Amino acid sequence: MARVLTGIQSSGRPHLGNLLGAILPAINLTNSEKQESLLFIADLHSFTTIKDPATRIENTKSIAAAWLACGLDTSKSIFYRQSKIPEVCELTWYLNCVTPYPMLANAHSFKDKANRLSDVNAGLFDYPVLMAADIVLYDANIVPVGKDQQQHIEMTRDIAKAFNHQFGDIFVIPEAKIDEEVMTIPGTDGQKMSKSYGNILDVFLPEKKLKKNVMSIVTDSTPMEEPKNPDTCNVYNIYKTVATSEQKADMRKNYEGGNYGYGHAKTALFELLLDKFKEERERFDHFMENESEIEQHLQEGEEKARKIAHEVMARVKNTIGF
Ligand code: ADP
Numbered sequence: 001m002a003r004v005l006t007g008i009q010s011s012g013r014p015h016l017g018n019l020l021g022a023i024l025p026a027i028n029l030t031n032s033e034k035q036e037s038l039l040f041i042a043d044l045h046s047f048t049t050i051k052d053p054a055t056r057i058e059n060t061k062s063i064a065a066a067w068l069a070c071g072l073d074t075s076k077s078i079f080y081r082q083s084k085i086p087e088v089c090e091l092t093w094y095l096n097c098v099t100p101y102p103m104l105a106n107a108h109s110f111k112d113k114a115n116r117l118s119d120v121n122a123g124l125f126d127y128p129v130l131m132a133a134d135i136v137l138y139d140a141n142i143v144p145v146g147k148d149q150q151q152h153i154e155m156t157r158d159i160a161k162a163f164n165h166q167f168g169d170i171f172v173i174p175e176a177k178i179d180e181e182v183m184t185i186p187g188t189d190g191q192k193m194s195k196s197y198g199n200i201l202d203v204f205l206p207e208k209k210l211k212k213n214v215m216s217i218v219t220d221s222t223p224m225e226e227p228k229n230p231d232t233c234n235v236y237n238i239y240k241t242v243a244t245s246e247q248k249a250d251m252r253k254n255y256e257g258g259n260y261g262y263g264h265a266k267t268a269l270f271e272l273l274l275d276k277f278k279e280e281r282e283r284f285d286h287f288m289e290n291e292s293e294i295e296q297h298l299q300e301g302e303e304k305a306r307k308i309a310h311e312v313m314a315r316v317k318n319t320i321g322f
């Protein structure tokens with residue numbers, strides 16, 4: 001049976017990009033097909049940027065609540081925190097020792113983070129190797145991710161192949177599953193929406209705060225009366241990721257017809273988000289108020305994840321002579 005695996009960092013609150021790019025596609029894949037799935041919270045990855053324990057714990061809770069609110073069925077999927085299975089760190093070391101330094105130095109996401117962040121630590125540099133360990137530790141075949149993670153999955157494949165080449169067939173070579181329709185969701189400033197860029201739409205906020213969040217989307221200063229180009233507008237570019245074709249066509253007409261301001265478009269987006277994520281928002285609040293339910297789901301998953309990790313680790317260590 002094919003094994004599907006994916007993770008989300010607990011580096012902030014879950015956002016629209018995480019939902020559309022990772023959480024919902026992964027849940028659909030798990031529920032619709034007969035495959036085993038592992039879905040986890042990459043809290044070790046988030047330690048590259050988040051050092052405050054309370055913040056990280058709160059983020060982990062909200063990411064877990066988001067997975068559960070979006071319909072993750074823990075009787076079908078193994079749901080866990082990355083840090084609860086420490087073998088992943090041990091495996092990272094073994095993989096590090098077959099990973100060429102230039103491959104990591106050339107990673108887009110490292111270069112990007114190195115330019116933006118003041119704390120450029122070795123963990124950021126080694127991030128893709130920990131990610132490779134996440135995947136091969138569980139013999140995963142399919143890794144659903146957003147387009148921005150494509151290079152990381154290619155690196156995982158290269159590392160796993162290098163290891164197999166040297167030691168024999170130890171690891172399954174995984175494939176990325178990238179939904180081409182779900183492109184990278186833009187943030188409130190038009191760049192890729194990301195927890196680390198402060199430009200997220202947090203669909204789980206209480207109504208008033210969500211409205212404020214939507215109103216903060218950056219637009220140009222075209223006057224209300226004038227026709228507008230939807231394709232260059234952040235509001236439309238976010239709207240189109242959630243709207244039906246009919247809603248999109250109507251919205252384009254509004255933009256192109258004039259007498260339709262960005263404020264109107266933002267209100268329409270806000271209402272669309274409330275409508276589209278009504279049930280998810282209710283369930284999210286439920287889980288956030290009932291932390292013990294989240295904990296129970298995670299602990300059950302961690303027991304199952306640990307079992308697989310032990311088996312694969314034993315296979316690796318036997319082969320490489322530790
Ligand atoms: P962030 O950049 O907010 O920290 P993560 O790195 O934790 O997000 O990403 C978790 C998952 O969500 C990945 O599969 C990633 O591809 C997906 N994802 C993150 N941001 C976006 C986005 N803006 N559009 C589409 N998918 C996204």
Ligand code: TRP
Binds near residue numbers: 006008134144149
């Ligand atoms: N690096 C991924 C991201 O930022 C999160 C992640 C960590 C992940 N380990 C993974 C995704 C393993 C898929 C598989 O989006």
